[in-house]
Amino acid sequence: MGVVHGQEMVLNIGPQHPSTHGVLRLQVKTDGEIISEIKPFIGYLHRCFEKHCENVTYEQVIPFTDRCDYLASMANNFGYVVAMEELMEIKVPERVEYIRVIMAELQRIASHLLALGTFGLDVGAFTPFLYMFRDRERILDMFEMTCGARLLYNYMWVGGLSHDLPIGFVESAFRFLDYFEPKIEEYNNILTYNKIFIERTADVGVMPADVAISYGVSGPNLRGSGVKWDIRKDEPYSIYDRFDFDVPVGIGEKGNLGDCWDRFNVRLTEMGESIKILRQALTQIPKNGDVHQTIPKKIRPPKGSIYKRTETPRGDLGFYIISDGSPIPNRLKMRSPAFTALSVLDEIGRGWMLSDVIAILGSLDIVLGEIDR
Amino acid sequence: MVKYFQNIWITLTTLLKGMGITLVHMLKIKRDNVTLQYPEEKWPRPERNIGFDHDNYNVIRSRLHVDMDDCIGCLKCERACPVDCIKIDTVKVPSRGEDIKEIGHVGVTSNGTRKAMVVTRFDIDMTECCYCNLCVYPCPEECIYMTGGPNAKKHPIDYEFSEYDRSELVYRFAKQGSKDGIERIMAEQEAED
Numbered sequence: 001m002g003v004v005h006g007q008e009m010v011l012n013i014g015p016q017h018p019s020t021h022g023v024l025r026l027q028v029k030t031d032g033e034i035i036s037e038i039k040p041f042i043g044y045l046h047r048c049f050e051k052h053c054e055n056v057t058y059e060q061v062i063p064f065t066d067r068c069d070y071l072a073s074m075a076n077n078f079g080y081v082v083a084m085e086e087l088m089e090i091k092v093p094e095r096v097e098y099i100r101v102i103m104a105e106l107q108r109i110a111s112h113l114l115a116l117g118t119f120g121l122d123v124g125a126f127t128p129f130l131y132m133f134r135d136r137e138r139i140l141d142m143f144e145m146t147c148g149a150r151l152l153y154n155y156m157w158v159g160g161l162s163h164d165l166p167i168g169f170v171e172s173a174f175r176f177l178d179y180f181e182p183k184i185e186e187y188n189n190i191l192t193y194n195k196i197f198i199e200r201t202a203d204v205g206v207m208p209a210d211v212a213i214s215y216g217v218s219g220p221n222l223r224g225s226g227v228k229w230d231i232r233k234d235e236p237y238s239i240y241d242r243f244d245f246d247v248p249v250g251i252g253e254k255g256n257l258g259d260c261w262d263r264f265n266v267r268l269t270e271m272g273e274s275i276k277i278l279r280q281a282l283t284q285i286p287k288n289g290d291v292h293q294t295i296p297k298k299i300r301p302p303k304g305s306i307y308k309r310t311e312t313p314r315g316d317l318g319f320y321i322i323s324d325g326s327p328i329p330n331r332l333k334m335r336s337p338a339f340t341a342l343s344v345l346d347e348i349g350r351g352w353m354l355s356d357v358i359a360i361l362g363s364l365d366i367v368l369g370e371i372d373r
Numbered sequence: 374m375v376k377y378f379q380n381i382w383i384t385l386t387t388l389l390k391g392m393g394i395t396l397v398h399m400l401k402i403k404r405d406n407v408t409l410q411y412p413e414e415k416w417p418r419p420e421r422n423i424g425f426d427h428d429n430y431n432v433i434r435s436r437l438h439v440d441m442d443d444c445i446g447c448l449k450c451e452r453a454c455p456v457d458c459i460k461i462d463t464v465k466v467p468s469r470g471e472d473i474k475e476i477g478h479v480g481v482t483s484n485g486t487r488k489a490m491v492v493t494r495f496d497i498d499m500t501e502c503c504y505c506n507l508c509v510y511p512c513p514e515e516c517i518y519m520t521g522g523p524n525a526k527k528h529p530i531d532y533e534f535s536e537y538d539r540s541e542l543v544y545r546f547a548k549q550g551s552k553d554g555i556e557r558i559m560a561e562q563e564a565e566d
């Protein structure tokens with residue numbers, strides 16, 4: 001008997017599919033259950049962010065940056081205002097810097113909780129998802145207490161913040177950290193070291209470091225491949241050089257270096273590092289200071305351009321702003337980390353089974369709002 | 374062979390560990406319960422004492438509201454809105470700072486500013502609003518705000534304002550008949566002159 005060649009089948013996953021994390025269509029070529037090609041189709045959530053920014057003033061861009069990566073709005077605001085302040089040469093007060101770092105790190109924990117929870121959901125673990133959402137809710141409560149919004153904050157402004165911290169915020173943040181720190185152990189017990197979870201994720205979707213670098217993958221996905229690259233550490237912006245924290249990298253503990261489990265574990269360990277930063281920032285924060293002090297009356301940056309990148313929960317987010325001296329940006333380009341993470345999917349997803357591709361996609365932690373913009 | 378049984382052992386122990394955590398949560402359901410029966414019970418709104426300007430400044434994002442008696446028609450909120458959901462039309466008043474009884478126009482705001490404009494149209498389309506709060510800050514008379522905000526006593530928080538028809542979400546704050554009224558008054562004045 002000769003070898004039987006099966007016919008290749010083209011299968012569409014999405015655009016409305018629970019495991020594509022948004023409106024993403026994956027066109028996969030399957031041979032039986034083995035994937036031979038993955039073609040992501042994006043653009044279902046395209047809202048003309050960059051073009052729209054050329055028609056609104058610099059302050060009005062901030063609510064739109066919120067809506068790009070809607071799971072880490074604070075980090076997006078942060079990236080934009082840091083770029084604008086460097087362009088306009090504004091030095092913000094100490095207290096503002098500390099509040100920004102506190103908010104960005106709380107947002108990092110919230111975003112990672114969602115990423116880990118939905119990744120667990122993708123491979124069939126429902127309970128950790130609920131536990132992680134429960135804890136994320138407490139962070140959102142703190143954001144609501146500060147600026148009134150739970151998801152899309154418009155909190156950081158060029159040169160300052162929209163509101164000062166509410167009275168009792170520092171105490172409630174410490175209370176949250178005391179509550180949350182033991183929970184990481186609980187997540188480890190319920191999901192990370194669960195044998196079924198390890199079987200599903202270890203050695204699946206191995207992304208070697210050279211592939212990750214050549215595709216421009218950044219953030220926890222890159223660190224999962226063993227590359228120690230964190231902009232907070234290597235190219236410090238704001239006041240990140242004052243804090244003492246480690247950059248967790250994958251070591252291939254359960255399988256090959258750069259598999260789904262490594263990426264998962266890097267995110268989980270990073271939450272612990274964020275807690276470290278938060279504890280230092282909350283103790284060092286200056287007691288008083290006006291957060292509106294350096295907000296310019298009219299935002300009219302000088303002619304010129306700037307490219308500034310910051311570390312969001314998903315990787316390095318760059319803002320390229322060209323100013324022609326008017327209150328409206330001439331061109332605004334956003335370099336999104338989730339876009340590069342999605343582009344590597346074809347390379348690392350080939351040869352795996354259909355169910356593994358779902359796990360790989362979940363481990364990359366993409367947000368479609370940021371990919372399409 | 375050893376590895377085979379080791380594998381089974383690890384699987385069983387890690388599984389039971391996870392089950393143990395869920396069991397503890399199940400037994401302590403009274404303490405750890407986070408689910409609320411929403412329409413009947415609601416989460417308490419977090420305390421929001423902003424410590425600098427106002428003692429009890431509530432920064433909640435909810436429905437926008439305008440105190441028309443204080444509005445001077447400066448169009449600052451309209452210009453600040455990134456999605457253009459605020460639409461304002463104004464007409465110049467015949468004499469600045471005087472009440473016009475026929476259309477219910479109040480001449481002086483509660484801050485003491487004498488108005489030069491009659492606002493004939495002040496529409497906020499809450500379906501377009503992106504709750505960014507940018508219109509609230511530039512207002513010189515502090516007359517546009519999110520309900521539950523600075524005047525929380527007068528306007529309790531309202532974040533549940535769903536409607537069956539989307540046209541009902543366009544809130545028209547200008548006083549009724551003010552457009553026709555001011556036009557008539559202007560025409561009368563011209564006839565007198």
